[in-house]
Amino acid sequence: MKFLHIDSSILGGNSASRQLSAAIAGQLSKATPGVDMVYRDLAAEPLSHLTGELFAARQGAVPESPAMQKDVAASQAVLDEFLEADIVVIGAPMYNFGIPSQLKSWIDRIAVAGKTFRYGPSGPEGLAGGKQVIVVTSRGGLYGAGMPAAAFEHAESYLRAVFGFIGVTNLEIVVAEGLAMGPEQREKAMQGALKGFTELRAA
Numbered sequence: 001m002k003f004l005h006i007d008s009s010i011l012g013g014n015s016a017s018r019q020l021s022a023a024i025a026g027q028l029s030k031a032t033p034g035v036d037m038v039y040r041d042l043a044a045e046p047l048s049h050l051t052g053e054l055f056a057a058r059q060g061a062v063p064e065s066p067a068m069q070k071d072v073a074a075s076q077a078v079l080d081e082f083l084e085a086d087i088v089v090i091g092a093p094m095y096n097f098g099i100p101s102q103l104k105s106w107i108d109r110i111a112v113a114g115k116t117f118r119y120g121p122s123g124p125e126g127l128a129g130g131k132q133v134i135v136v137t138s139r140g141g142l143y144g145a146g147m148p149a150a151a152f153e154h155a156e157s158y159l160r161a162v163f164g165f166i167g168v169t170n171l172e173i174v175v176a177e178g179l180a181m182g183p184e185q186r187e188k189a190m191q192g193a194l195k196g197f198t199e200l201r202a203a
């Protein structure tokens with residue numbers, strides 16, 4: 001059983017999504033003896049932006065510079081890591097209504113035609129099914145259905161779209177929100193998110 005744990009928050013020890021993703025990854029790995037765990041910190045070791053040269057290398061172009069060769073190898077490693085994982089836990093805070101750019105660079109490495117999706121006569125087909133993905137998202141405000149800011153939510157909805165597109169049907173989203181609305185609300189939201197995750201497993 002291969003387990004991939006990813007964090008993308010820039011807030012280090014103060015990060016809510018890191019705290020939650022660590023608790024969830026810990027729970028899951030405890031429940032699965034002999035799990036092969038890989039951890040990737042996208043803030044500590046950021047991936048570069050996707051470039052034309054990198055994109056061309058996916059289509060068979062040979063990268064010329066040593067720097068690009070290194071980038072191509074790193075991209076391949078990220079893709080392989082994702083493809084090999086049975087369970088993926090992703091810490092994904094909301095920044096400026098979307099996901100951190102560090103996480104977007106990771107998405108740009110795993111959304112690869114011919115590997116995780118393909119287009120056929122009937123449209124797009126996801127190729128990355130068969131794995132479980134758990135997204136842990138944290139946000140300062142409230143974006144649930146019926147809230148005035150619901151239409152500004154582009155982190156959770158974006159990740160749902162991307163993972164759906166590449167064929168992940170076993171997707172769970174854990175949300176802690178209203179974290180900027182005072183320490184009490186923060187504590188309640190953090191505990192509630194973890195409790196919800198744990199109760200769902202016990203059910």
Ligand SMILES: Cc1cc2nc3c(=O)[nH]c(=O)nc-3n(C[C@H](O)[C@H](O)[C@H](O)COP(=O)(O)O)c2cc1C
Pocket residue numbers: 009010011014015016017018093094095096097098138139140141142179180
């Ligand atoms: C750069 C930055 C941008 C943010 N943008 C938003 C935002 O658009 N909407 C929101 O509700 N909260 C926003 N927040 C608050 C974060 O979503 C909140 O602090 C959350 O806990 C971040 O997760 P983290 O602690 O794991 O980094 C932002 C925080 C930062 C640092």
